[in-house]
Amino acid sequence: MNNAEVMNVCPDSSLLHLRVVMIGAGRVASHLAPALASQGVQFCQVYSRTAEAAEALAEVIAAANHSLSKPEAIHQMDALTREADLYLVSLTDQALLSLLPQLVSGREQALWVHTAGSVPLSCFQGLTLRGGVLYPMQTFSKGVPVDFSLVSLFVEASLPADLLLLERLAALLTTHVHRADSRQRKALHIGAVMACNFANHAYALAQYWLEQQGLPFEAMLPLIDETARKVHQLKPMEGQTGPAIRQDQAVMASHIELLHDYPQLQAIYRQLSQSIIDLEKTKSNQD
Amino acid sequence: MNNAEVMNVCPDSSLLHLRVVMIGAGRVASHLAPALASQGVQFCQVYSRTAEAAEALAEVIAAANHSLSKPEAIHQMDALTREADLYLVSLTDQALLSLLPQLVSGREQALWVHTAGSVPLSCFQGLTLRGGVLYPMQTFSKGVPVDFSLVSLFVEASLPADLLLLERLAALLTTHVHRADSRQRKALHIGAVMACNFANHAYALAQYWLEQQGLPFEAMLPLIDETARKVHQLKPMEGQTGPAIRQDQAVMASHIELLHDYPQLQAIYRQLSQSIIDLEKTKSNQD
Numbered sequence: 001m002n003n004a005e006v007m008n009v010c011p012d013s014s015l016l017h018l019r020v021v022m023i024g025a026g027r028v029a030s031h032l033a034p035a036l037a038s039q040g041v042q043f044c045q046v047y048s049r050t051a052e053a054a055e056a057l058a059e060v061i062a063a064a065n066h067s068l069s070k071p072e073a074i075h076q077m078d079a080l081t082r083e084a085d086l087y088l089v090s091l092t093d094q095a096l097l098s099l100l101p102q103l104v105s106g107r108e109q110a111l112w113v114h115t116a117g118s119v120p121l122s123c124f125q126g127l128t129l130r131g132g133v134l135y136p137m138q139t140f141s142k143g144v145p146v147d148f149s150l151v152s153l154f155v156e157a158s159l160p161a162d163l164l165l166l167e168r169l170a171a172l173l174t175t176h177v178h179r180a181d182s183r184q185r186k187a188l189h190i191g192a193v194m195a196c197n198f199a200n201h202a203y204a205l206a207q208y209w210l211e212q213q214g215l216p217f218e219a220m221l222p223l224i225d226e227t228a229r230k231v232h233q234l235k236p237m238e239g240q241t242g243p244a245i246r247q248d249q250a251v252m253a254s255h256i257e258l259l260h261d262y263p264q265l266q267a268i269y270r271q272l273s274q275s276i277i278d279l280e281k282t283k284s285n286q287d
Numbered sequence: 288m289n290n291a292e293v294m295n296v297c298p299d300s301s302l303l304h305l306r307v308v309m310i311g312a313g314r315v316a317s318h319l320a321p322a323l324a325s326q327g328v329q330f331c332q333v334y335s336r337t338a339e340a341a342e343a344l345a346e347v348i349a350a351a352n353h354s355l356s357k358p359e360a361i362h363q364m365d366a367l368t369r370e371a372d373l374y375l376v377s378l379t380d381q382a383l384l385s386l387l388p389q390l391v392s393g394r395e396q397a398l399w400v401h402t403a404g405s406v407p408l409s410c411f412q413g414l415t416l417r418g419g420v421l422y423p424m425q426t427f428s429k430g431v432p433v434d435f436s437l438v439s440l441f442v443e444a445s446l447p448a449d450l451l452l453l454e455r456l457a458a459l460l461t462t463h464v465h466r467a468d469s470r471q472r473k474a475l476h477i478g479a480v481m482a483c484n485f486a487n488h489a490y491a492l493a494q495y496w497l498e499q500q501g502l503p504f505e506a507m508l509p510l511i512d513e514t515a516r517k518v519h520q521l522k523p524m525e526g527q528t529g530p531a532i533r534q535d536q537a538v539m540a541s542h543i544e545l546l547h548d549y550p551q552l553q554a555i556y557r558q559l560s561q562s563i564i565d566l567e568k569t570k571s572n573q574d
Binding site for chain 2: 027092093094118137138139140141144146150151152176178183184186187188189190191192193194195196197198199200201202203204205206207208209210213215217219220221222223224225226227228230231232233234235236237239240241242243244245246248250251254255258259264267268269271272275276278279282283
């Protein structure tokens, strides 16, 4: 594998002459596409189910790089160009799997790339030889900008030349570009669910509980910041604090008692406390 | 209640002439005492069960403010001075409750203050009329400095004059000083267990899982940072993402399947996913 192969995929040796279509206008698409555009990547079309969403993202992409022409916003699949080099698909997993055959049809020669953590590369099997994945390890919220230079991007592709192309594309955004096969990517996605979705749920439980008590959730913010900051210095399994890791039964019992009107909170308090104790035992057995 | 009462407690109208004893040399003590010392608070003694811990904290306190004399390090309760104005007790909840009678005996005229979230003010009942609480809403790790100016401090005291004194003392460290009674403080502590201890456990689950898979936990750090940062803008119940909140059964099932060799991880993945769904229902019913 050498650069010549990359040249074959992208003959002018530049990512900036790729004709790219963004399929989807949700959270991932609306962060990823403008970030790529700001680095000079040319989007020729944006597809979304609704004309409004497609138009809105096309405008954001155009605003991200004034030297490029604004992509065409489309909301009907028939209008998808057959002339693009790269189709970047950021849809829900279900939509991706159900729409892919229709999307790829007549566009089999292009490179098709999805951005999902838990959809294997094999989703492209039988549809195109040139499948790929560009998985950003980040959580995206509408309207909250993301600094991609801090984000890890995991790439996979059916063809070696396309893998190199995706690595180069990803490298426009960050130095943290890694290869990961479909199983590793799913394992990473599970890690992300735990470290991000479950951590946010822990914050949400605190918010719900404190609001019920008429107490300010905002008092938690320095604590949340410090807990997140600390894992940069001390791995979380080593830095666990609180009554469960101390096996302080008296405090845990008094907390469970104060939660008595909230059986769901009681249950999750018990389950997470037990899980902290269990993980510590597992760790001790390994040491 | 007026300033005259504060004067009675602290006749020279200055917190800087209080004679303070630090009882305990653990995580809270070793952050709080140096922070107060750096603002000019004079510690005359530091007590710990071990001579080494007492001496180490005495040195940190001395280093925090070179214009003050180094506190005496003691490890025998008999050596506790009876001349101090304020005894600040940061012990484990059990040690606090079991040692308090012995500690206070002969020193009943002083102000006794603990720093625990879940120990009620009534722990001082029958021992001294002048009990108080100074509860910092933060997680402390040995060797990791804490910026108290960002931390909320919750105060409570038996006597109005002592409450004012504690408010003034706390105000040396932060503008975020609030009164909270014992029930509110315990409710805040429960919130802190959720937002901090449970969130860190979510990180720890990710660490354990990824290490088992030979994948780098470090890839999670931007995600962890962004998840923590986001709650400053968007409350966590509104900002929840991931397969559970989308009720994406296919992704959850495929994750649970990949976790098949780790029944404890499978169980907690199920429990937390269900808890996310349950909390969303509770929220929808409220709206």
